[in-house]
Amino acid sequence: MEEVKYLLDIGVILIITKALGIISRKFSLPPVVGALLAGIFLGPVCLNLVQPNDTISALAEIGVIVLMFEAGLETDMKELKRSGFASLIIAVLGVITPLILGYIVAGSMTTEILQRIFVGVILTATSVSITVETLQDMGKLKTSAGTAILGAAIIDDILGILLLSIITSVGESGSTDAISVLGVFGKMIVFFVLALLSGMLVFRFFQYLLKGLNEEHKRRIPVFAFAFCLLSAYVSELFGIADITGAYIAGIVLCNLSQNDYIKTKVEVVSYMLCTPIFFASIGIKTDLSGLTSSAFSFTILICIVAILSKVIGCGLGAKLCHYSNKESLQIGVGMISRGEVALIVANKGIKSGLMDERLFAPMIVMVIVTTLLTPILLKFVFSERMEYRKDKEHAIAHK
């Protein structure tokens, strides 16, 4: 029976993840929280139903790759050009602040520089899907704060991927002296130049494929796109760069294709029918709360506070520098708090590559849940009419 145990594993993972997703929706919680809780529920913390094995971890890895490919495909180049400079400033400050603060706080748990930087890198991640959903519900997505958040999130993703590439490359080379770090940078530059050139070729190839294609033969497009994503992920690893970087780049290469949406819907099906639930479950399986010492516990609280404040301050400051009002700057900062699946993906990579201590994993999971749960609540508050009214009043008083 052991040889087909993965059928049971996958079946149970799909049911529990979907069921908890449905329940979390009932309580107006973000679905990613439901999926994460499902993973923890299935793992050693609760039922211990699913044990790690080669098949499950390969499918989980494909799940992460698919998620990053989707993120790349969703890159809206027009949005990026439109929001432009302001979004860049917001994103840059919103990445630097958590990176530095994360590095400082991680000092309480480890003295290794790379480990400390890695904690910072995890904190730089942003997942705006929750924010977008919340603002859409409130009809506030088209406000100037909403537009700035969308633009900054795209750049945030790109910067995050760059940081991750740098740290995994340096980590893989196993040395932090100046010459080998320079070597790593050289390799990275070669990789990105190659990616740019081959990306242009691949884009043309897809354009050629699309010419005169009828409905019936259309399905070859997502198949080739998915294959390209997997190969791109593999080639990244050859360069000592995380596979998810390759997948994200593959998504960006194809995001301007006319059949972009068609590819996305097909990839999405593979994602939600099979791979993504397994990824969330595998995170849960890795989350072991039994080793949560009191120092780790206080670190968890600290990292949650830092995660929230660093984005509010960093992005808020960036917005303020670009002449957004105080209120808008606060809204933008709050909109970038949620770490969602992006931080999980990065943390997961950290554990796999040995760049992050296992003790730091559980606090990161808690941080993701806390920031993801808090974001919609805080957003409703900072976008509320009452706050609008109070601000107007303050404004009126100040100008009396």
Added chain:
Amino acid sequence: MEEVKYLLDIGVILIITKALGIISRKFSLPPVVGALLAGIFLGPVCLNLVQPNDTISALAEIGVIVLMFEAGLETDMKELKRSGFASLIIAVLGVITPLILGYIVAGSMTTEILQRIFVGVILTATSVSITVETLQDMGKLKTSAGTAILGAAIIDDILGILLLSIITSVGESGSTDAISVLGVFGKMIVFFVLALLSGMLVFRFFQYLLKGLNEEHKRRIPVFAFAFCLLSAYVSELFGIADITGAYIAGIVLCNLSQNDYIKTKVEVVSYMLCTPIFFASIGIKTDLSGLTSSAFSFTILICIVAILSKVIGCGLGAKLCHYSNKESLQIGVGMISRGEVALIVANKGIKSGLMDERLFAPMIVMVIVTTLLTPILLKFVFSERMEYRKDKEHAIAHK
């Protein structure tokens, strides 16, 4: 790099399978032939690019399960009731004849009874998708022969699954004396009764799920359906019955659901984007022509002839017994020749369970390719107007 080698494997498999599928379509060949050739191309016979490993074989197994689940979902109960008795007779004779002839011919390669029966079981399989496509192109699908083929193919699938269940159960029990065979039958009856009861429960559960479901939340249905299929496959194995039987039953349980088509389209995406190409590739990887001795070579030719004649004679005889004309009986017999992916799935199971000698595998693959390639050609011939004309003439002469 070894740990992410599967990314390269899957990417290459997807590209080669799809590319050869496109080329075979250009030459008006059935796509399954292209996929199979892709597998052989990737395997030890040609490039030896993909080596078997846990991840690839797990994904291939999920591919088979998905294919059988799709076959179950496509079961058209109305069609079955309509074509009724005639289809039953055609299917039964179309299963018994290849079973017996296969058993006899296999005697030239092996003396083991179970192995010989297994060759017969592989020959009973029918894949009418090629026939359906060809008849549709010719506008002959709605003829009485076309209807009979569709009905008989459904029953053929069910009978094939039953035979496979019996032989894998007996094979697993490791003994062929009367008492243990009876025990195996007892276990099978328990399994099918349990499957019937739980199937009814599951069907109701899905009907409950579907009540008042809006578009946005619809995607939970295919996720649960897929999970049910995987669990059903797992439970079958617990009873010593092949997992594909469980997957097929899961499909039949859900085939009458109002959202059947929606489930099918989503499962199909997982199938063609990931799992099915890997299954075909895994078949190719297992196909080693280097061991093809002269005795195996003559066996290959023999088995191809038997595969064609046994269906033409068996199904043709069944049709004749049900008062179809000579010409229609021939058309029906020819329409059932193609073994397609179904025979591959069964042969694959035989290798995995040790019920089939590895020497017999390559001849079976060749048989699948030959029958699948010949079916559309023969169909065009027996359905041609010229033949119609000749028959009419013969008929006129005979009645002069």
